[in-house]
Amino acid sequence: MAETKIIDLTTPCLLVDLEIVKSNAQRMLNTATEMGVEMRPHMKTHKTLEGGVMMTGGSKNKICVSTLQEARFFSAGGFTDILYSIPITENKIKICQQTIKEVPDLKLMFDSRYGLQCIMDNPRPDGQPWSAIMEVDCGYGRTGIEWDGEEILAIAQEADKCPNIHFMGLYVHCGDSYVAESVEAIHAIGDKTAERLVEVARRLKERGVDCETVGTGSTPCCNQPSKKMANLTEFHPGCYIFNDYGLTLNGSCARSEIAIKVATRVIDYKKSKNVILVDCGFLALSLDGIQEGGYGGMCSIQDHPELKMKAMDQELGKLTAADGQQLDFDKYPIGTLLYIYPFHACHTAAMHPVYYVHSGDTVVDKWTPTRGW
Ligand SMILES: Cc1ncc(COP(=O)(O)O)c(C=O)c1O
The missing domain is CATH 2.40.37.20 (D-serine dehydratase-like domain)
Incomplete structure (x- = not known):
């Protein structure tokens, strides 16, 4: 079969440079290893099996997805330990109850008492507990429970006590790093996020609740990790596999x-x-x-x-x-x-x-x- 050259393609079309995409995926795996943190890369940017294989270093294990369709797709492609990282609601958990036949390793995220209640009221049909992570707001101000109140402690304690939940720990997407104007500003957001997350985990430990996972993501913070991010257990960025022009503007990538x-x-x-x-x-x-x-x-x-x-x-x-x-x-x-x-x-x-x-x-x-x- 004749080779296809870029010049043979119908435009417009999206090109992915193989060498760069591989090196972006590998660089992040190296960063995580050097910092002693596990990777749970997000699939939302590319939504492809091939990209997922690269980001997990071939293990196909431990990923985040942003839709239940992605969860089904990656599970059918052999991926395991799949965190649906959108705050759970009643209509979605009903779908999740059916989806676990196809995605037995589906994990959930809640970011309010309401979300937690949805999980409590809708057990897994196979009698196993739902693995669920709590989303924290460390300053981004989009989703997540505010890190510094009493409410977050009370909700986590409730989740931890609930027999149909395996409480995993804490998740934050530090999307505020996208408006940082320099690498120093990105580092400041990484440090602030890590400090706050670790503090929530410490306060929970005092109350007898263990967080096995304490993680953050965002490509700016993980492309340019700050020192205190090494105190976390998990990173979950996604966009880094491709990177983009916007990320070059504050030094997140070249x-x-x-x-x-x-x-x-x-x-x-x-x-x-x-x-x-x-x-x-x-x-x-x-x-x-x-x-x-x-x-x-x-x-x-x-x-x-x-x-x-x-x-x-x-x-x-x-x-x-x-x-x-x-x-x-x-x-x-x-x-x-x-x-x-x-x-x-x-x-x-x-x-x-x-x-x-x-x-x-x-x-x-x-x-x-x-x-x-
Ligand atoms: C909940 C959540 N986690 C992780 C990510 C990945 O972050 P990034 O796109 O900066 O790599 C996103 C991105 O929007 C997100 O919304």
Whole structure:
């Protein structure tokens, strides 16, 4: 069979650089080993079996998922110890009760008394206890029980006493690290999160509750781990497998560590507006990042710092000169391939039904993500 080259692909499409993706996965495994922390990588960014194998170092054990569809998909692919890391609610636990036939190793997360009550009221059909982790809010302010109140202690004690629950410990997603503006600021968030988590675990221990797992995630904090994060037992980042342009802005990763880009072709010009049209609209890139720097700040075009995104429609992107000067259109003939680094890997990957994995300019594999809920 003839080799497929990137140039043979229909655009737009998502490219995954094999060497970079492997090295991103391995670097995180090394970091965890050096810090004496276990990995429970999150599958939400790529949602593929191949990515999961790389992130678990081939063990296919201990992962986080963000949908029950991911739980079923990874379990069918041979993965074990699967934490559904979304706060549990009544409608979802009813599905989980059926899902354990397919995902016997499904673990749950609760982030309120209500969530805990849902687990208490809905035992596993096989009579085993649910393994469940408590989500803590260490300052991000999205989900999780506030780390510093009395409530968190009371809820954990209740979970620990409940016969149909195996209380695993504490989980926090330190998503506040995404707005940190420097590596030092990322370290400060990593240290703050770790200190607070360890303090919750200490207060629980005083009350007779053991936390076997005390973990945090977020790619910025795990790509740039702070010293105190070594006091935790588990890391659960996900985005690092791909990395993205947004992560380069605060030093979370280097540009050379971004594994994905959207391949697109020049298809037309609107010379009167100083615009080059490409076949990458927002359905191939997503609009994430627009909230940060408008269209011009939401992506970066590989090897073309002179170009920036000006606007996007569903299937069209409009590129213009980054410095506002007149473009030399002859430099970009129709059909020219350009490669766009996305602002946020999770959202861009989610737009694509298949990822083309390449080594140099040769396509060496195709990864098919799971979709839906
Ligand atoms: C609950 C939870 N855990 C882990 C992660 C992984 O973090 P990141 O995407 O920064 O790698 C996320 C990401 O949104 C998350 O929501």
